[in-house]
Amino acid sequence: MLSLSLLTILVGCVTTKGRNFNFAHVNSLQLGQTTKQQALEMFGEPKVEKEVTNDFNDFTLFQYIFVEINSARPQDSGARLMTLEFVDEKLNGYYYSATYEGDLGTRNLGGRKRINRQSSAHNDVIREMGQPDGKAYYTTTLQIFDEGSGEEIWIYNQDTRKEDNSTIAEKTLIGFDRDGVVDNITSSKTKVN
Known part of the structure; x- marks a missing residue:
């Protein structure tokens, strides 16, 4: 049985920032079709939501960020980030990046x-x-x-x-x-x- 102090040390070795979102839905995103509501159902609430305006449109951006630092096993550390961009409630663009093996295909x-x-x-x-x-x-x-x-x-x-x-x-x-x-x-x- 692990001692309480050893368990505390092991648990303290992993630090996370943000909420881990399901990257498997990325390939389901369809420009001009996926709605903001559908994106929320697929990925949950974004870490950041902001409005941006340029000469052409008003945009809503959802930014998802997840970072995991494993000091005991650095090779298991990683990050995922994704930005979704909407115009008139429909997906106008997205970008996804990850350091986890297998996430990007x-x-x-x-x-x-x-x-x-x-x-x-x-x-x-x-x-x-x-x-x-x-x-x-x-x-x-x-x-x-x-x-x-x-x-x-x-x-x-x-x-x-x-x-x-x-x-x-x-x-x-x-x-x-x-x-x-x-x-x-x-x-x-x-x-x-």
Whole structure:
């Protein structure tokens, strides 16, 4: 039987911030269809809700944040964050990021080489690259989409740790026209540390 002092030490090793939300619903989000109420049913109350206005629309942002620090087993530490953006009660954009293994699914940023402007559609992009980390209609207040263009923009992020312990952050934005056909592909790589 564990002693009370050992149990206290073990329990004290894990610190959490925010409420753990169900990331499994991310792939159920549909631009222009998912309502604020449906999002609340899927993910619960956001950590932050705020109103933002630009020259085009009034936006409501839901921000979900969860951080777990496990000092006894650092490899089990992680974070999830997600922002949902709504216009007129309907989903206009979202971005999701996580450090937990398996949360983000499989992606292949190299698959962008097989994406063809003017002929590839949504299904082609998913087949070659996997599910995106976010989607947004133009216009959006979500700054992560600023480098992209198109009626609808998808984002893929991938971090790769190098032998020198530096990290390369790679971002690919795929823009679609009104008919759902790829009309723009933008990629960038940044050395983080």
